[in-house]
Amino acid sequence: MKWYIIKRLLQLIPVLLGASILAFSLIHLAPGDPARTMAGEHASVQTLEKIREKYGLDKPLPVQYGIWLGGVLKGDMGKSIVSNESVTREIMDRFPNTVELAFCAMIIAVAVGIIAGIISASKQYSPLDYTTMGVALFGVSMPVFWLGIMLLMIFGVILRWLPIGGRMSISIPFERVTGFYIFDSIIKLNGKALVSSIRHLILPSIALGTIPMATIARVTRSSMLEVLRQDFIRTERAKGLSERLVIYRHAVRNSMIPVVTVIGLNFGLLLAGALLTETVFSWPGIGRYVINAVGMRDYPVVQGCVMFFAFIFVLVNLIADILYIYIDPRIKYD
Amino acid sequence: MKIQKQDLNIVKARKEKLQKGAEELLGVPVKPNFLRRLAENKSALFGLIILVFFVICAILADYIAPNDPNPSPPNLELSLKAGPWSDEGVENMPLGTDALGRCVLSRIIYGTRVSLSAGIVAVIIAMVLGIILGVVAGYFGGWIDSLIMRIVDIMFAFPALLLAIVIVTLIGQGLDKAMVAIGIVYTPQMARIIRSAVLYIKEMEYIEFQKAIGSHNLRIIIRHVIPNSIAPVIVYGTLMLATAILDAAALGFLGLGAQPPTPEWGAMLSKSYSYIVSGAWWAATFPGIAIFLSVIGLNLLGDGLRDILDPRLKK
Numbered sequence: 001m002k003w004y005i006i007k008r009l010l011q012l013i014p015v016l017l018g019a020s021i022l023a024f025s026l027i028h029l030a031p032g033d034p035a036r037t038m039a040g041e042h043a044s045v046q047t048l049e050k051i052r053e054k055y056g057l058d059k060p061l062p063v064q065y066g067i068w069l070g071g072v073l074k075g076d077m078g079k080s081i082v083s084n085e086s087v088t089r090e091i092m093d094r095f096p097n098t099v100e101l102a103f104c105a106m107i108i109a110v111a112v113g114i115i116a117g118i119i120s121a122s123k124q125y126s127p128l129d130y131t132t133m134g135v136a137l138f139g140v141s142m143p144v145f146w147l148g149i150m151l152l153m154i155f156g157v158i159l160r161w162l163p164i165g166g167r168m169s170i171s172i173p174f175e176r177v178t179g180f181y182i183f184d185s186i187i188k189l190n191g192k193a194l195v196s197s198i199r200h201l202i203l204p205s206i207a208l209g210t211i212p213m214a215t216i217a218r219v220t221r222s223s224m225l226e227v228l229r230q231d232f233i234r235t236e237r238a239k240g241l242s243e244r245l246v247i248y249r250h251a252v253r254n255s256m257i258p259v260v261t262v263i264g265l266n267f268g269l270l271l272a273g274a275l276l277t278e279t280v281f282s283w284p285g286i287g288r289y290v291i292n293a294v295g296m297r298d299y300p301v302v303q304g305c306v307m308f309f310a311f312i313f314v315l316v317n318l319i320a321d322i323l324y325i326y327i328d329p330r331i332k333y334d
Numbered sequence: 335m336k337i338q339k340q341d342l343n344i345v346k347a348r349k350e351k352l353q354k355g356a357e358e359l360l361g362v363p364v365k366p367n368f369l370r371r372l373a374e375n376k377s378a379l380f381g382l383i384i385l386v387f388f389v390i391c392a393i394l395a396d397y398i399a400p401n402d403p404n405p406s407p408p409n410l411e412l413s414l415k416a417g418p419w420s421d422e423g424v425e426n427m428p429l430g431t432d433a434l435g436r437c438v439l440s441r442i443i444y445g446t447r448v449s450l451s452a453g454i455v456a457v458i459i460a461m462v463l464g465i466i467l468g469v470v471a472g473y474f475g476g477w478i479d480s481l482i483m484r485i486v487d488i489m490f491a492f493p494a495l496l497l498a499i500v501i502v503t504l505i506g507q508g509l510d511k512a513m514v515a516i517g518i519v520y521t522p523q524m525a526r527i528i529r530s531a532v533l534y535i536k537e538m539e540y541i542e543f544q545k546a547i548g549s550h551n552l553r554i555i556i557r558h559v560i561p562n563s564i565a566p567v568i569v570y571g572t573l574m575l576a577t578a579i580l581d582a583a584a585l586g587f588l589g590l591g592a593q594p595p596t597p598e599w600g601a602m603l604s605k606s607y608s609y610i611v612s613g614a615w616w617a618a619t620f621p622g623i624a625i626f627l628s629v630i631g632l633n634l635l636g637d638g639l640r641d642i643l644d645p646r647l648k649k
Contacts, residue, residue, distance in 0.1 A: 143580055
């Protein structure tokens with residue numbers, strides 16, 4: 001097990017190096033002069049020279065890449081062209097918001113998805129099963145940004161139950177400690193901030209959680225059905241165990257293995273979904289940050305975010321793989 | 335050694351026998367009457383009907399759209415008017431109008447052309463690139479296989495949509511570029527699927543036979559390997575088309591795909607959703623329903639095709 005993890009970590013190195021080359025080439029493969037792209041069409045020769053010098057664009061490409069990569073390894077991803085702030089800092093300021101959103105979305109997805117899958121499988125071919133799976137099909141086919149807009153319209157605009165965007169009401173005084181709004185409100189005993197930040201979290205989490213919820217429901221159902229067909233379940237039934245006990249004590253436990261993998265895979269996909277959800281709900285996370293940066297052609301920010309996303313994505317997938325082996329001892333890791 | 339015609343016949347007979355055995359084993363005909371099985375699969379049929387409906391909309395857009403999707407100059411007096419369901423609505427705008435006073439229904443109908451073709455072009459790009467990479471990697475193996483698969487691994491290190499955004503940032507915005515970006519992003523998945531199909535087919539006796547009679551690799555690949563690995567390509571192509579349409583719409587929504595005034599569903603949504611606060615819900619709701627329906631149709635059809643064409647994949 002230990003060697004497997006070490007081996008997998010070593011395998012990450014070439015993948016992340018490749019990702020860094022891809023992120024780096026963003027500026028340098030783009031057609032045209034990168035300095036001009038940054039400065040805009042009408043920049044003067046002096047401005048261009050300045051930019052070239054500032055971003056080291058006058059050096060040969062491999063050297064530039066080396067300098068950039070060296071910076072990234074030290075946690076320095078350059079400065080944003082727009083705000084002139086450190087990209088690493090800006091990412092770290094926003095990352096807790098994305099994590100909060102992704103976690104909440106995942107909790108909703110896992111809870112509802114697994115329950116729906118279990119109910120569906122234990123009552124296979126019943127109207128309930130068809131309804132649940134129909135809803136799941138709707139869930140995987142829904143554009144996440146449209147779902148967000150619809151939720152916003154129904155619960156924010158028409159019913160006025162929940163706020164239509166942002167992380168928290170600006171009128172509430174709030175002291176930032178870790179950057180996780182819910183956590184910070186709790187340790188500072190700030191009740192108002194807690195309520196407000198939770199209320200702002202509900203709609204985006206539902207929007208973001210729907211697709212993984214549907215996937216988890218589908219996988220849980222098919223995995224449960226597979227387990228229910230196995231001999232030991234027949235034995236349990238023959239022993240006279242109640243159906244409830246058979247399902248909840250035996251079938252569910254044994255059918256969770258593929259579900260865990262799917263949850264792991266979906267965590268990565270959540271990050272992609274966050275790009276859209278955060279845009280719809282004006283959520284101050286890294287998804288919206290990178291989208292805005294793309295719009296402003298703020299290349300250092302885009303580069304930094306791409307690198308950061310790749311790192312998180314690869315790491316989450318690795319954790320999922322390790323968990324998978326941990327949960328299912330039958331898997332051989334070599 | 336010269337191969338006699340007799341030997342070829344033996345091989346042919348053997349292949350038929352194998353096929354018969356496979357049919358008994360799988361319980362389904364290996365070469366089924368495709369259309370009949372499609373008709374028997376209710377959800378696939380339903381998906382096909384939805385898809386045909388959209389294709390008809392796309393082809394006949396000029397005849398069925400009630401209004402001009404891009405009147406110039408725009409009629410701003412009609413801005414954000416409701417449809418005939420409301421007292422203040424406009425009679426001849428069945429789904430209301432958008433901020434520039436354009437007919438939402440007509441734009442959705444014309445948008446079918448844009449979104450379907452965007453998805454199809456992206457998937458074709460992914461298929462062509464994926465087949466080339468997957469066949470080369472799977473058939474030849476060795477260092478070239480390792481190289482291609484490492485590149486694929488690197489591309490898998492990014493969420494697909496983010497990678498598409500990166501590529502669009504690189505090559506510029508616009509519908510055509512968005513198609514290319516999505517096509518490239520989907521290539522690794524396609525390449526993996528094809529590679530595994532090729533690895534399986536490569537070990538078959540008929541390929542061995544072709545090698546034994548000295549057929550050229552290119553001929554074996556084109557005549558035997560690709561045709562036999564095409565079933566999963568079609569299945570995944572259909573399912574991929576669903577996500578390609580979603581991703582094209584997402585890029586349009588983010589302002590990176592189709593540019594105005596192109597009537598593209600995602601771009602329509604992004605231009606209209608800020609108006610729902612003022613009560614104009616129709617301009618953002620209906621384009622989303624169009625995306626949703628087309629994707630559901632493709633998912634149903636794709637799942638059905640998977641059951642029909644590739645029973646091994648059936649879960």
